[in-house]
Amino acid sequence: MPVRRRRSTALAAAVATATTLGATALAALGGATTASAAEAPLADYELTWGIKQSYRTYVGMFGSFTASEGAGQAPGSGAFTFTDGTGTYDTTAHTVDLAFRGRLVSASAAHHFEVTLTDLRFDSGAGEITADVTTVDTSGATPTKKGDDVPLAKVAVTRTMTDMATTLTTEAGEYLGSDGYAGAAGDPLTVVKKTPPTTEPTTGPTPGPTGEPTTGEPSKEPTTDPEPTDPQTTPATREPSPTASTSAAPSAPATTAPATTAPTKGEIADGTLGWGVKESFRAYVVGTVAKGRVTVSGGATQSAGNGAFTFKDATGTYDTDADKLTATFKGAVNFKGHESGGSYGLDLTLSNLKATLDGGTGTLSADVNSLGTQTKGVVLADLEAKSGDLKAAQDVVTVDDVAATLTAAGAKAFGDFYRAGTALDTVDLSVALSDDARLPDGGGSDTSGGTSGGSGTAGGSTGGGTGTAGGTGSTVGGTGTTTGGSLGGGSLASTGSDIPGPALGAAAGAAVVVGAGAVYAARRRRTQGRSAE
Template structure:
């Protein structure tokens, strides 16, 4: 038996818009464009964009298959790819006031089948987003008659995190797309819609590059005397802003670890995905994310998972996809949590739970040698964390403090790993673990075929300068285990 429930939590939610603002902060030579905005500056240009979208894979197969005996032709700046089509030449804007993104692309794709009776052409696609919602707009031509500006698909950016591309581009991969009522009407054959409103279309991948403010020469041959910082701001070195590596050290709660591995629960701790045991808990590696100095704000996620089991399987609790979302002195520790009800045996999988509130010291997000270190930040259990924690502890309960270290450049020096509990300093996973200690190996599914081993990473964009409304939907899937 499976149930699905949604609820709003506090977590970064302006994915595309704030990530674009972040990129602008990182590409400006000295001060980010959105910090320089004047009375006449309302938008920042986006250029060199691409849109990868296959419309609908099953439709492509149908058109070129033995029933329709047709073809799908990309033209006018679009090209066929292994997964569909790529539309190029994207240009548009990022609105400084509303955080909206509007980008239009060149290209068309023409579907013809059934000896020309099915004749559908989609051209000049455009992606418009605001917050976590978006629309894919396109011109639709059916049998030679064109309708411009059809809102063809709705885009959901709720769980989409930005990646990096060539030349400072932002890449938003696999954005879920669903057919609109207007799209269903246009997506027809002999006047009959081929798919209903709400049908899942192929996901879209959006790539955009913010234009560099000020042009090639913002103020003459030498606008600022000697080069600030001693480096060429237009050179190949990547500016601060991206998180390249780092670790999160957290022991969950010392008393809970002792209870699980002690004589009462007689259980063990299992680490996977690169997580390792350290003297005061566990280390989660592989930090990725972004940093904005002006706010200041840090959003970083980490690899690895930890699973606690005890009482002959009646106790089963896992944390994975750990992330921190910090703005100024306020922060949150976020994780995907799987827990088993000790009485009913139900396994509940919670995604993107704000497990703990972090009390971040003033100035803690100031880099030192391209490294940010948050040392032993106090963490207090939230109400949602208490629920996901299977009711072991109440809201406000002190958890183990959180230590975060992230590198803002590829060559930044991170501190060495602390020694393991046995003092060996060897944190290589795998191999036998002490009795009742952390064990390597695959993280097992916890009931009813619900594989909670998957690291359901929780990536979100930064709330850039000026702050942003923070929203995230938490999904809870409950599977009964006999």
């Protein structure tokens, strides 16, 4: 259950009522006692908020997030979800006050910080998100900082409580490690009621919203409470699905069953591999630090929004009885950035990708060309599937969400930009075992040879904007500062990124000030000879 709030919810409701009715009305109503009587209990709510995309990108580049105890994170370094929200609904002021379960830790061993959020709360009357926050400098250079009910963001509350605009507070900047976050636009916030699945079929056909907030005051809440949107849309989307599934189910096997069945071992007829390399790396390349671009060629495609890549036309062998698979894919992707005088400090091409699986584990390798030096067959990542079984369905073997972990050789290929053992984007693999088999859609939307990203504006956009001139993708940091600016409070001079300064060690902070591009280029030059081995 959520931690009990330290200030009285009855008092908070009374304050909200006073704002609406006036102080004299509050006195006439008998103060907090009357406000408490106007509250109805709420339960089973869920809150989704990403804090700020540039903050997630920064942490993902140099560390990781760990969500537990009821919290979760969407794939691809997405937004965070906090569950089991309980609290009260003020039927007079029409406000909600909810506390959520979940623990979120952002940490980086390289930059010596660990930030923990718990007891996340949403108060629509106050229009804010609060949390208990603990910030630890793991190097021991600064003392641990703790705060209860820290206001992290102001919220532009709407009736539906979906996609509400947020603005980060000064306190958010203090605890997250950068004054630049203060006043910056945060990610949108959504608060919805999660109806238990067992009750949905019975409430779906009936006017579900009237019973939404349980036993409080059904006649008032459907028209005033923000929550009816979710119950209305949930049954609507579910009612057509049984009809669609029952009608489609018989026909699908009928058309595909006559197809010839492939043997249990042989040569792969076709296949696709979906992989984003690493989301934070893609964002870095097109962001305001590298000011670069991502280009696909040779039949590879990239999803919109600087998304993941799809490599096609697989060749190789399979053995479903032995659960073994070796597949090589066509297509290439090039990462280019840190341009100076027509040359680039970052120029990395991955091509001829090859995936192997044996009982659920394997490797992902590629030909690597970095700054003109090519090395073939570099094992970039160790792979681990959720299951060791390779099962064919309609002559297609599909293995999704395969965990990929950077190897020591892969770290060298990236110029030691990431350490060995770093989690890369997951791999989606589909191979056709016969010419008649039909592969799922690869998902790439850019044409072969297309580019993503472009040159960003110096200094970055205000508040850590996510766009770059000439392309999509998020920046590594946030508010940029002018060249020669101060490092005080965590703002970084001349880099165009808003990397939390207080959390950085002295050496790491100096390296960032000099410029991530210079560091990367220097590392690549030092390792050029070694990577060719």
